[in-house]
Amino acid sequence: MSEQRPERINFRSVEFLTSAPTLAECPEDSGAEVAFAGRSNAGKSSAINALTGNNKLARTSKTPGRTQLINFFRLSDTQRLVDLPGYGYAKVARSMKDEWQRHLAFYLEQRQCLRGLVLLMDIRQPLKEFDLHMLTWASEAGLPTHILLTKADKLKNGPAQNTRFAVEKALREQGLDSGVTIQTFSSTKKAGLDKLERKLGEWLRQGDPAQAED
Ligand SMILES: Nc1nc2c(ncn2[C@@H]2O[C@H](COP(=O)(O)OP(=O)(O)OP(=O)(O)O)[C@@H](O)[C@H]2O)c(=O)[nH]1
Numbered sequence: 178m179s180e181q182r183p184e185r186i187n188f189r190s191v192e193f194l195t196s197a198p199t200l201a202e203c204p205e206d207s208g209a210e211v212a213f214a215g216r217s218n219a220g221k222s223s224a225i226n227a228l229t230g231n232n233k234l235a236r237t238s239k240t241p242g243r244t245q246l247i248n249f250f251r252l253s254d255t256q257r258l259v260d261l262p263g264y265g266y267a268k269v270a271r272s273m274k275d276e277w278q279r280h281l282a283f284y285l286e287q288r289q290c291l292r293g294l295v296l297l298m299d300i301r302q303p304l305k306e307f308d309l310h311m312l313t314w315a316s317e318a319g320l321p322t323h324i325l326l327t328k329a330d331k332l333k334n335g336p337a338q339n340t341r342f343a344v345e346k347a348l349r350e351q352g353l354d355s356g357v358t359i360q361t362f363s364s365t366k367k368a369g370l371d372k373l374e375r376k377l378g379e380w381l382r383q384g385d386p387a388q389a390e391d
């Protein structure tokens with residue numbers, strides 16, 4: 178069986194595209210998009226920077242809730258990465274949180290170009306309420322999800338993999354494991370980048386006429 182090896186996506190060619198205050202103001206719903214979601218401070222912006230090799234691209238912060246706009250990054254004319262605002266920011270009013278949750282659910286369900294969701298969780302506190310909401314929405318929308326257990330550098334090697342097994346088991350038990358893949362990750366140590374790149378490449382090339390086999 179001959180396997181075609183499509184060209185790797187050059188994540189380093191990334192450029193900031195636009196910020197949208199609401200999902201209604203997103204760029205045109207065409208091409209292919211992958212969104213990064215997760216609780217505030219989970220490391221979404223750091224992961225995008227590590228992936229693209231550009232530490233100045235997405236603003237990171239020790240203060241949770243730094244990313245309040247939906248930031249779009251362009252990889253090519255038809256491929257984008259999306260940094261979603263963190264959820265679970267204590268200082269945001271309850272009504273705003275509810276509003277944001279509605280937007281988020283709408284985006285996951287309606288956005289045609291959305292190929293997959295990267296869901297980041299701090300490896301020291303995975304599967305919080307927000308994460309389960311996201312997994313439920315993604316599952317309902319039939320959206321493949323790749324979980325990054327971030328800040329794995331904060332743990333020793335063994336326990337990091339044990340956490341992954343525990344999360345996999347919990348998802349199976351809750352019937353939320355369909356279409357979900359999981360890996361450990363560290364932006365600071367650049368650990369797990371290859372696996373993440375492969376998953377994103379798989380998603381972003383879907384439906385790309387340049388990659389179509391005939
Ligand atoms: N040790 C370690 N720290 C990390 C890692 N990834 C992120 N951090 C730190 O965690 C904090 C939050 O990272 P961000 O990337 O800003 O998190 P975010 O999910 O974008 O946060 P919001 O924009 O507030 O939603 C920063 O101080 C980062 O330096 C990691 O892999 N290892």
Ligand SMILES: [Mg+2]
Nearest residue numbers: 221222243244
């Ligand atoms: Mg951020």
